[in-house]
Amino acid sequence: MTPAPGPRLHLKPGQAYHLINHGPCSLITTAAGGERNVAPINWTMPVNNDPPLMAAAVEDGITTYKLLKASGEFVINVVGEGLEGKVLACGRCHGGQVDKFARFGLTPAACRSVKAPYLLESLAHIECRLVGERPCDGVTLFIGEVAHAEVRESLWNGKSLVMGEARTLHHLTGGQFVVAERVVEVPKDKIPV
Numbered sequence: 001m002t003p004a005p006g007p008r009l010h011l012k013p014g015q016a017y018h019l020i021n022h023g024p025c026s027l028i029t030t031a032a033g034g035e036r037n038v039a040p041i042n043w044t045m046p047v048n049n050d051p052p053l054m055a056a057a058v059e060d061g062i063t064t065y066k067l068l069k070a071s072g073e074f075v076i077n078v079v080g081e082g083l084e085g086k087v088l089a090c091g092r093c094h095g096g097q098v099d100k101f102a103r104f105g106l107t108p109a110a111c112r113s114v115k116a117p118y119l120l121e122s123l124a125h126i127e128c129r130l131v132g133e134r135p136c137d138g139v140t141l142f143i144g145e146v147a148h149a150e151v152r153e154s155l156w157n158g159k160s161l162v163m164g165e166a167r168t169l170h171h172l173t174g175g176q177f178v179v180a181e182r183v184v185e186v187p188k189d190k191i192p193v
């Protein structure tokens, strides 16, 4: 249950993202010109469902940024409990300098609609083609249209992920993650009108 209202603490503007940081943790895979890469890009979100659009905020100049700009494609890999160490490891080095797939034991597999690979270890992946971008002070918000999406069959109940099984990772801060597993369902007749 949400605790009763009490005094509210003022955060610094730069701390505000911690309040909504813990969306599903995603490893973004990219490829261009014979190079391929994987990096945690947590600031990824849906923008629309029709047309289906996804956004990712990527720091200018990192390998993911370069490959995304060169190819116009990116793949969002949704990851679950067990991969947290690899997520952190992939966020500490650059694809231009190290083959993160080989170094951290992540398996690239062929996507259906884009040249970038998806990760066999992911629970689900979303293949996106770039349709827009907005540079913002050292970071670029890339918008991609979903060309194809897949999820492990056993983790899909027809409408959403089976959370108790998927145990998706949600990055909180530093080396801390939340694992989502409990669903709270509101019966239609209990929604206040």
Ligand SMILES: Cc1cc2nc3c(=O)[nH]c(=O)nc-3n(C[C@H](O)[C@H](O)[C@H](O)COP(=O)(O)O)c2cc1C
Binding pocket: 037, 038, 039, 040, 041, 042, 043, 044, 057, 058, 059, 062, 063, 064, 065, 087, 088, 090, 091, 092, 093, 094, 095, 096, 171
């Ligand atoms: C959990 C986690 C989440 C991250 N989220 C983002 C993000 O949303 N955007 C970003 O540009 N970098 C993010 N990073 C940092 C990049 O992953 C990091 O700069 C990485 O080394 C980039 O690799 P690359 O040069 O191979 O693309 C995150 C790192 C971690 C560990």
